């Protein structure tokens with residue numbers, strides 16, 4: 001199958017790119033990928049996406065976006081791209097089910113996956129007191145005790161942000177010192193609401209969907225003691241993995257695997273190939289910024305097609 005535009009990913013970035021390119025009559029094909037609807041399908045209330053005064057459930061928001069894209073003619077392929085040859089035109093893609101696709105422009109919106117510790121409770125209580133995003137979910141936890149797991153810059157930033165809401169914020173770190181930059185360390189260590197639990201590992205999260213998170217089981221790897229810490233929310237802040245592995249030998253990536261687009265653009269180092277959303281953004285990581293860059297990618301792809309065909 002040959003298309004003018006193929007979009008990889010069905011999160012806010014990919015679906016926004018699909019809405020714009022389909023309204024521009026480019027008849028895009030959007031490949032769903034392994035997580036239809038993207039990261040927002042793993043959460044409950046989304047209160048910061050404009051247009052939803054009362055908030056919206058993450059999975060509902062993604063269904064609405066998909067319907068909007070389909071309404072204007074986006075074709076959806078429920079499959080995952082497993083091979084990509086993008087340095088020459090036409091761009092060639094192969095899917096998990098063996099389909100061969102070609103296109104003139106490619107919009108990569110494959111997102112990023114938050115890293116987890118691997119506890120069953122992280123999955124069970126995600127959106128019920130477990131989160132990976134303080135900006136997104138911090139405001140749900142006012143005047144209660146909150147924990148953050150991690151010791152890098154992101155974990156420190158999340159902990160500081162959460163002090164706006166929480167009565168107390170515990171930073172659970174498995175080592176004796178933080179990995180974060182000196183300035184972040186100072187801010188955390190001097191903050192009256194933050195207590196760092198050194199040499200500490202989160203072993204379990206206790207609670208239920210009805211009651212939310214109630215306590216955390218913490219193992220101190222120095223004293224070898226395990227104890228329960230009462231807490232109403234836990235933010236896992238141990239990093240994200242951008243889904244860019246497919247392109248690692250063809251696209252410019254930073255040291256953490258994020259695609260590097262040109263400044264103020266979604267254009268990658270290859271003409272006609274655009275990257276939007278969390279796969280190229282380690283700073284904002286929000287649905288609205290992903291949607292914004294999805295729009296940019298669509299407009300840039302449309303202009304490239306106009307100039308080159």
Ligand SMILES: Cc1cc2nc3c(=O)[nH]c(=O)nc-3n(C[C@H](O)[C@H](O)[C@H](O)COP(=O)(O)OP(=O)(O)OC[C@H]3O[C@@H](n4cnc5c(N)ncnc54)[C@H](O)[C@@H]3O)c2cc1C
Nearest residue numbers: 009010011013033034035038039081111136277278285287
């Ligand atoms: C628990 C949680 C709660 C959140 N809450 C909020 C919130 O309240 N507000 C907010 O603004 N943001 C929130 N976020 C962040 C927000 O979800 C992300 O910033 C946003 O989803 C990024 O959109 P994206 O389109 O770039 O990528 P994703 O949403 O990560 O989607 C990536 C897409 O790419 C697809 N894909 C991956 N590999 C391939 C492949 N090989 N072939 C084809 N497709 C592929 C996947 O199937 C998926 O559909 C939250 C995130 C999490 C994890």
